[in-house]
Amino acid sequence: MTSTNNAPHILKALSAMQMEISETGLAKDLPAIDKSxxxxxxxxxxxxxYNLLSPLFGKHGIVLGVNCLKKEREAVQTKFSIQYQTFLTVEYTFSSCEDGSKHSITVFGEASDHGDKGTAKALSMAFKCACFQIFCIPVCDDPDSTVHDKISNTDYTNSKQNMRHSIVRTDNQAKITRDQEQHLGGLLHQSGQNIADLLQHFNVQKLGDFTIPMYEATLQGLAEAGITQQAEPRITQQQVGILENAFKQGGWNPRKLLAKHSVNSLNELPASAFESTMNSISKFLQEQQVINQQPHHNQQGMNNNQQSQQQSRRQQNGNYQRNGNYS
Structure with a gap:
């Protein structure tokens, strides 16, 4: 009786690749060096x-597809530095060019980085993990042969005290609203946080490009730093126009007003500043009007005073005449 192998071609191709890889393996020849x-x-x-598998993929007619199912970022701040950890859930699909059959696996990738290379590193780790698992790539030594020093209880306690975590989920790409942008900007200004560094960290151009997870993670970090006060709403565009017109008509420069509220433009003024500023402008205009009218009142006062003095002199002259005294 003859048996027929009806397995999909992709499984046959992967099995053939594994057979070839098992003959050579892949040695550990990349040294990991510390700062010293x-x-x-x-x-x-x-x-x-890549060098090992690329020619074999071509030889056996296998095309590799990748799909990132989930991504998370975590800021880990220690006593001396801060690192950004990236966690990926990645699905790899191996497809056969002969019959289109597929075989998929899902793996995880994790990486730490001080800048913006965390995703690339995590993808590299996920791909290596997928290939090591599916092809059982042999190594030249036992990965568990190295004995690492144990961490003391004191060091562990100190590491927990000097570490802060804030998770950023980036699978939700909805942008924050204008009110949320203003709220976040107010809190950042209150905290003294360098907004440019924050934008660079999240790889965005402005606060309005923040996604909801970025917004929530930043608020959490500010709250852990003790910055929880709600930012006061800013004035409306209509109020900005009214102020600009008032300053223009009066020939005034608003720099003192901006310095008072520690902002760079009228658009950034808090809502409460509008009414108080307009009251000050109104009071100033009233005082100016009184000053402009003051010469007229002075002249009228002088005329009344002169009339009073003339009348007094006439009365005195009349008395002098009645008493026979002349001046």
């Missing part, structure tokens, strides 16, 4: 994995 230049261990780099 000391070699900590050796690993298999992503470039070595």
């Amino acid at each position: 230049g000391k070699e900590l261990y050796k690993a298999r780099g992503i470039d070595a994995v």
Whole structure:
């Protein structure tokens, strides 16, 4: 009786690749160096994995597809520095060029970085994990042969006290509203946070580009720093126009008003500043009107005073005449 292998071609191709890889394996020849230049261990780099698998994918007619199912970022602030950890859930699909059959696996990738390379590193780790698992790529030494020093209870306690976590979920890409942008801007100004550094951290151009997870993560970080006061609403565009017109008519420069509220433009003024500013302008205009009218009142006062003095002199002259005294 003859048996027929009806397995999809993609499984046959992957099995053939695994057979070839098992003959050579992939050595750990990439040294991991710490800041002092000391070699900590050796690993298999992503470039070595590419060099090993790329020709085999072509030889066996396999096309690789990738789909990032979920992404999370976490800011880890220690006593001396801050790192950004990226967590990915990635689905890899191996497709056969012969019959279109597919085989998919889901893996996780995690990486730490001081800048914006966390996603790229996490993808590299996810791909290496997928390939190591599906092809069972052998190594030249036992990865568990290195014995690491144990951490003391004191060091562990200190690390927990000096660490702060804030999770940023980036699978929700909805942007924040204008009110949320103003609220966040007010809190950042209150905290003295460098907004440019924050924008660079999240790789956006302005606060209005923040997604809801970015907004929530920043609020959480500010709250942990003790910045929880609600930002006062800003004046409306109509109120800004009224102020601009008032300053223009009076020939005034608003820089003192801006300095008083520590803002750079009228648009950033708090809502409460509008009424008080308009009251001050109105009071100033009334005082100016009184001053402009003051010469007229002085002249009238002088005329009344002169008339009073003339009348008094006439009365005195009449008395002098009656008493026979002449001046």
